[in-house]
Amino acid sequence: MKEILREIGMIARALDSISNIEFKELELTKGQYLYLVRICENPGIIQEKLAEMIKVDRTTAARAIQKLEQQGLIEKKNDGINKKNKGLFPTDKGEQIYPFLKREGDHSNQVALSxxxxxxxxxxxxxxxxxxxxxxxxxxxxxxxxxxxx
The missing domain is CATH 1.20.5 (Single alpha-helices involved in coiled-coils or other helix-helix interfaces)
Structure with missing residues (x-):
């Protein structure tokens, strides 16, 4: 059987490594950019849905979200309906970074599919x-x- 998952893993690790290097100046590492991109694309998303979307456990998501909050890139706001749920929103600083992250993602996609x-x-x-x-x-x-x- 072909080792398809190995190939997918190598692609994912290479792209993650590239992103970690390119986003170092933004102080985004270890996949934090994935969280910021998803939050920018889905303002108000709750932490549990974000973790499910990225396919990580809640603890991993909580740590990444906390770091993004500390960096002033995202903020939590109360959900008007359910007080337990806090929506995640990009700050102005997070919104300013998003176009750069989007361009990098689009470029990586273009290179991968060339x-x-x-x-x-x-x-x-x-x-x-x-x-x-x-x-x-x-x-x-x-x-x-x-x-x-x-």
Whole structure:
């Protein structure tokens, strides 16, 4: 069987490494930029939904969100309906950084897909969505404290 997940992992680590180097001047590291981008794209998102979107546990998300708050890039605001939920919003400083993060993401996407036809890009996208959905089943299972059977 082809080692598809190894390839995906290598791609993800390479892109993460590039981003950590390029975003160092912004003092964004270890994937914090992912949180800021998602918050800018989904203002008011709650921490639990953000963690689920990025596929990390709540503790990891809480640490990253806390650091972004300390850096003045995001802020928590009370949800008007449910007082327990605090929405996450970019600050003006976070909004100013977002276009740079977006350009980097668009550039990385363009580089990764160079040489592929429109049909190939569509196929890759659809196949990766299927793979993600398959993995999400195990992720949700394990996240609830269960073990996978090999």
């Amino acid at each position: 040489g592929l036809s429109t049909d190939e890009i569509e196929t890759v996208f659809n196949l990766l969505q299927k793979i993600r959905k398959n993995v999400e089943v195990d992720w949700n299972h394990v996240k609830k404290g269960n073990k996978r059977e090999y």
